Amino acid sequence: MGTNVDITQEKIDQLLAEMAEHKKKQGPLMPTLHSAQRIFGCIPIQVQKIISKELDISVARINGVVTFYGHFSVVPKGKNVISVCLGTACYVKGSEGILDTIAHELKISVGETTDDGMFTLKETRCIGACGLAPVFMVNGEVYGNASVQMVKDIITKLKN
Ligand code: FES
Structure with missing residues (x-):
């Protein structure tokens, strides 16, 4: 619940640009999730799907990581x-x-x-x-x- 997430093309482009850097190194998933959390304020399913496609990792696995770590959240954080x-x-x-x-x-x-x-x-x-x-x-x-x-x-x- 809560406020809607703003998934603009600009933010997606920013994520893809940062991912291009992360992909040069080993284990790009965690740094990518940190980027996504920072850029979008949370990591909703729509964003997980983009990451899934880019990194060739299943959404289920990405969602598992997102929900496991307290630092990440699927829904926007409150004020x-x-x-x-x-x-x-x-x-x-x-x-x-x-x-x-x-x-x-x-x-x-x-x-x-x-x-x-x-x-x-x-x-x-x-x-x-x-x-x-x-x-x-x-x-x-x-x-x-x-x-x-x-x-x-x-x-x-x-x-x-
Ligand atoms: S248990 Fe150490 S601050 Fe709460």
């Missing part, structure tokens, strides 16, 4: 990306409850974007701030000692 740490220290301190609260507040599951394109919810591994557990990030900014009330307040603030 605000919220990631909750599910590393051990955070998990023990209740980060799953934080994640559930956000999912409930935004009415989306992990990996999804709200229909209005405002929020994407993600989970992350340890981000090295265990002393502040449980932690979550909003657009790269770390919030420590997280509480359910805290995430509710931040979501309300971002909505307005």
